[in-house]
Amino acid sequence: MLKLGIIGTSAITHNFVTAAHESQGYQLSAVFSRSLDKAEAFAKSYGNLSLFTDWADFLASDLDVIYIASPNSLHFHQAKAVLEAGKHAIVEKPMVSTPAELHILKDTAAKHQVLVFEAARNHHEPAFQQIRNFLTDKTILGAYFGYAKYSSKMPELLAGQTPNVFSADFSGGALMDLGIYPVYAAVTLFGKPQTATYKASQLPSSVDLRGSGQLFYDGFYVTIEAGKNMTSYFPSEIYTDQGTLTLNACQHIQSAVFCSNDGQVTELAIDFEVDTMLTEAQHFAQAIERKDLELATDWLIAAQAVHDTLYTMRQDAQIQFKADLDVN
Template sequence: MLQLGIIGTGAIAHHFIAAAHQTKHYQLAAIYSRTMESAKAFAERYQQSLQLYTDMEEFLTSTIDILYIASPNSLHHGQAKAALLAGKHVIIEKPAVTRPEEWADLVTIAKEKQVFVFEAARNYHEQAFTTISDFLVDKEIWGAHFSYAKYSSKMPDLLDGKTPNVFSSQFAGGALMDLGIYPVYASVRLFGAPISARYTAQQLPNTVDLNGSGQLMYPNFQVTIQTGKNIHSSLPAEIYTNQGTLVLDTIEHISSAIFHPLKGEAEVLAITQAPHTMLEEARQFATMIEQPQPELYENWLAAAQAVHTTLYRMRQDAQIYFEGEPHENDTSC
């Protein structure tokens, strides 16, 4: 049983703990938060004695085996690096990093310390994508459209003049990083790394994007993505082939995949949706630690590198800059 530690006391951490416990591979053991009050409030719903920490060094020297990091985006790299150096396995909520070189850094440290590092990009690990990949193997891809946009619960605060973390350049927020990563991961999972990428967006004065659309370019086709946090999309995902169009109800936690051939009747693919959105990734991470599959693990690492390279290219194209990053309007460079 993996002893699980948590960094970050938001709702997403509760969701991961629920999924982790369902796998029967993890046992929640410790919580880290900046204040003891928030750590205690987070721990209240669990009927067990938990170790609570406000000192990161003490937390990392505890008996936990693996950490789940769900702090603001800009803190992920530093916290994950410290945990890996302490010899802990690490699961980082997406986006794991803000720049591709940060992911490469974490991978290097994890290998040196002989521990695992995972990005919690839940759709990448869905069994549904294996079913879809197998179905597409004999078809020529002509393109795709992947949409993932949800109206944020933090929009009222933004409209009141506040800057929630999800819209903050200090904390590496925005639609692309928070939700756009899902269609990018779907594209990399199905088609591999794109050769280039573009992105245009509706942006705040701090350059962080509220919504946007982009294109991932492959040698013979393009994937269009749409994302947003000030809009809501109910559009299905579509994959276009020389034999017809495959329609998915979504690109995360997929429950339906129907192929509409150019001629003939529609074909329904056998998709079994997991009972929890984070169950499949939590199970796969634990299994990888307990029964390592080096080739598969390397595929995961390479996919994450491709995703973060793509996201960074898209940010550059839209001129989205996070705090501390140099850009063309920075006269100090």
């Protein structure tokens, strides 16, 4: 069983720990936080854990893998340090702010013979393989994937504050936070697009509140929607020469219904877990235990395609992060 350490004490970290324990592949052993009070509050649910506020001591502790769920802009530097310490790293999405950072993480992981993963949960859903199989005999004409959810931090933003999720210094915004899910859906099903565009409603800092983009492939394009100042209930759709496949969402897919051009309706049998993070937790543990470099590399290839695409979209919308000026 893998000894798990965590960085970040928010709700998403609790969710990952729950999934990690359910997978039976990990045992939470240590918590790092700059605040001892926060570390103690987080640890209450899990019994006797080692708590760290000193970064060097945490990296030197007896851990196999560290899950990183700090603010976006901190992911790269923390993951690089974790890998250099000889530990595997699971980095919450987005794992990096720029494609250059991802290249560095891949090289660092290879140098220290450890694995690094992006916790992009929808990329690991079995539904995508079922959908790919269904689409094999069909010509893709296009698709729509969207994810928009009103942020709990909107009241702070409207009150004149700048929460991390809306900060250019912390690589925030709708595209990086929620837009990564529809981009992953497109890359998982269709591969890396040839190019991409993105237009958005933006703050003076250039960070996007809501936006719409297009990913261009040979012969079709995919529309991408992302939003943090509103909630969308639209399903996702894939358009083919034989009809339209409607998904309940582009992440945590639970239903897929195909309506053919002649009106016949077919419902696909979709496999899914109630815990949205369980499958990725299982996959990461299996890759680490088996030292499956080939599988981990496949996931990094997909991650690179996603982050190349996100960067192209940000450039089109002129969204600028502090991290764009620092790739070291």
